[in-house]
Amino acid sequence: MTPITLINPFNQKPLRFTDAGLTDDAGQLFPQKDGVHIMVKNQDYTGNFGYQWNRFQTTQLDNISGISLSKDRFFAETGWDPKALDGQRILEVGSGAGRFTQVLLAHTNADVYSVDYSEAVFANYRNNGPNNRLHLFQASVYELPFAPAQFDKVFCFGVLQHTPDVERTVASLISMVKPGGELVVDFYPIKGWWTKLHAKYIFRPFTKKMSHEKLLSLINKNADRLIGTYRFFDRIGIGRFANRFLPVCDIKGTLPENLNKTQLREMVVLDTFDMFSPEYDQPQNIKTVVSWFKKHDMEHVWGGYINYDKYQAAVVKGTRKKI
Ligand SMILES: C[S@@+](CC[C@H](N)C(=O)[O-])C[C@H]1O[C@@H](n2cnc3c(N)ncnc32)[C@H](O)[C@@H]1O
Structure with missing residues (x-):
């Protein structure tokens, strides 16, 4: 070639x-x-x-x-x-x-x-x-x-x-x-007018200005609580609406089901950092x-x-x- x-x-x-x-x-x-x-x-x-x-x-x-x-x-x-x-x-x-x-x-x-x-x-x-x-x-x-x-x-x-x-x-x-x-x-x-009615677009103007270390540490500290709340909202049937406003990634919609606890936590922390840190999200x-x-x-x-x-x-x- x-x-x-x-x-x-x-x-x-x-x-x-x-x-x-x-x-x-x-x-x-x-x-x-x-x-x-x-x-x-x-x-x-x-x-x-x-x-x-x-x-x-x-x-x-x-x-x-x-x-x-x-x-x-x-x-x-x-x-x-x-x-x-x-x-x-x-x-x-x-x-x-x-x-x-x-x-x-x-x-x-x-x-x-x-x-x-x-x-x-x-x-x-x-x-x-x-x-x-x-x-x-x-x-x-x-x-x-x-x-x-x-x-x-x-x-x-x-x-x-x-x-x-x-x-x-x-x-x-x-x-x-x-x-x-x-x-x-x-x-x-x-997807519609509601696309930007989401925790990502509400908090990102502030979180993208944080140092990467600080943002990652904040997400790490709160990851277990956020995963628990996400699951709870889902169990009681309000997940589709309420989870949009939780400052955590879309666990059900984007992550595999067969992850062990450590893998799930790591992917949640990564995807949540990915959500809140970019300069541009268009x-x-x-x-x-x-x-x-x-x-x-x-x-x-x-x-x-x-x-x-x-x-x-x-x-x-x-x-x-x-x-
Ligand atoms: C969300 S990541 C996606 C990475 C990979 N494609 C994936 O799906 O796992 C977006 C990537 O685009 C890169 N990126 C952003 N702007 C870019 C540009 N102007 N030229 C090349 N890469 C860029 C970022 O550095 C980042 O690694």
């Missing part, structure tokens, strides 16, 4: 490998650190994710939890046949600790390029590297180190709502797809995301809900128009 063309995302000049890292003709160097090509100066607004995924590095990994949640979600949402991905180039944007990177490496023979803006990429490397089919970059979706239109498939799960300009994020993802290639995204959907209308796909050169666009196990995800996918 011909190697991918890497570019300096700030001046579009081609990059080549040297012992020190990736460099362009003008001599600008992007170092390699702990298995990752560093294309950013800092984590900018994604520091919470760097903190979170390095502390909860293995919590959501199928091969550690023993539950095939990420695998089921990945193949249900993409509809991709693992065998057909043999030798294909796949780009993952916003990898977090690499739960889907792990699925791709374990269940396909694809060449995987994986990117995250935050230091989560180091957790991804510890989880999945070294592997000669894995290429890891710390980079923003807005400044990707790849020449356009080189990937057979691109996916971006759980990221759109956490970026500052969601349409620009979609356009940038599309620019990476080869003509005839596919893009799949999932994101928090707007749920989207599925129809709007579909319209952006069409506006930016995609065809055969589909948007809707996809079920896997007991869960449901808002997904939009499509194929890049052939020129």
Whole structure:
């Protein structure tokens, strides 16, 4: 397979490998650190994710939890046949600790390029590297180190709502797809006027300003009480309404049932931190995301809900128009 063309995302000049890292003709160097090509100066607004995924590095990994949640979600949402991905180039944007990177490496023979803006990429490397089919970059979706239109498939799960300009994020993802290639995204959907009537949107303006350590410690201290109250509200039949206002993640709707007590507590603390710490949390209308796909050169666009196990995800996918 011909190697991918890497570019300096700030001046579009081609990059080549040297012992020190990736460099362009003008001599600008992007170092390699702990298995990752560093294309950013800092984590900018994604520091919470760097903190979170390095502390909860293995919590959501199928091969550690023993539950095939990420695998089921990945193949249900993409509809991709693992065998057909043999030798294909796949780009993952916003990898977090690499739960889907792990699925791709374990269940396909694809060449995987994986990117995250935050230091989560180091957790991804510890989880999945070294592997000669894995290429890891710390980079923003807005400044990707790849020449356009080189990937057979691109996916971006759980990221759109956490970026500052969601349409620009979609356009940038599309620019990476080869003509005839596919893009799949999932994101928090707007379900109706009540979507933002939720503890997350009430408290996050304050909690996102707290130090990560303080917020995590607060969640940790209150986790058992919150899990107990959530279960109680559920038992007495008011869970569907009352639990929206509890400052804890949606335990029933998003977590597996067969977890032991320690696993459940860890996942609740992680998901609750994930809820209250991001700088941006912008749920989207599925129809709007579909319209952006069409506006930016995609065809055969589909948007809707996809079920896997007991869960449901808002997904939009499509194929890049052939020129
Ligand atoms: C909620 S996590 C999802 C991680 C992973 N996809 C998953 O589902 O487990 C969102 C990720 O998007 C990354 N992210 C946010 N803005 C980004 C950007 N501009 N470019 C690349 N990654 C970004 C964050 O650093 C974070 O790791």
